[in-house]
Amino acid sequence: MHVLAEKAVRLRIDAVDVYYGAVQALFGVSISVHGGEVVAVLGGNASGKSTTLKSVLGLVHPTRGEIHLDGQRIDRLSTPDIIDRGVGSVPEGRRVFPRMSVRENLLLGAYPRRHDPKHVADDLEQVFKVFPRLKERSQQAAGTLSGGEQQMLVLGRAWLRRPSLLCIDEPSMGLSPRFVDQVYEVLAGWKAAGLTILIVEQNARLALELADRAYVLQHGHVIREGTAAELAADESIQRAYLGESEVA
Ligand SMILES: Nc1ncnc2c1ncn2[C@@H]1O[C@H](COP(=O)(O)OP(=O)(O)OP(=O)(O)O)[C@@H](O)[C@H]1O
C-alpha cells in the first residue's frame, strides 16, 4: 500500500448515493483510483456497476456524497465538462455510428484534437497497429462490423481522445473468447503505457488479471475491496464471481 500512497489520487468517489426516481441504485459507494492504476468494479447484474461509471461521467448525479477528479469536485458538472477534463468513456453496448465508416467513427474520438492533424494521424496509425482488423475495414460502414470489431472500434475511438482516465463498461460482454483476449491484451498495453483505467466487469477473472485493485458491488453497496491478488485468492469471491457458482 505504501507504493499507492506515493501516487496521487486521480479519482475519488466518496460515499455516493444515486437514485433513479424513487429507486436507490448506489448506497454510500466509495472508490478511489490512483494515477496509473487499473481499478476494477466487479459485481453481478444490477449491482450498480454501470451506475458507478455514469456517476463519474456526470450522466447521473449523486444525491449524497462527492466525486473529485484531480482534487476538483466534478459531481455537479455536465458530461461534456467532465470529458474536457480528460475522462474517456467506453460505455455499455458499443455505440457506433453505423452509416459512417470505421475511419470516420475513429476520427470522431479525435475531434477535440482536430487542429493537431499530425498527431491525430500518428495516433490513428497506432490504433490500426493495435487493431489491424480496423485498418482492413477502415472504409467500411461501422454498422457492418461484427460485435467484437465494434468493441475494438469504440475502444480505439475512446483512446484517440487521449484521455488521462479511461472508464470502460464491460468490454468482454458478448464477445467470443478470442476477441475478449485481444481486447484485454490491448488494455494491458495501455496500462503498461501508464493509462489510468476504471473498468467495470462481470467477468471477475479477466478483470482481476488486468487490475491492480478491485471493488465488489452487491445491491448498490461496496461489499469488498482489495488488491486484485487478494480478491482473486478470496474463497468467497471465487465462489461468487470466479465461475464456481452463479451470482445471485
Ligand atoms: N435509467 C434507469 N432508470 C431506472 N432504474 C435504473 C436505470 N438504470 C439503472 N437502473 C437500476 O439501477 C440498478 C443498477 O443498475 P446498473 O445498470 O448500474 O447495474 P449493473 O451492475 O451495471 O448491471 P449489469 O451487469 O446488468 O449491466 C438496477 O436495479 C437498475 O434496474
Ligand SMILES: [Mg+2]
Ligand atoms: Mg451495467
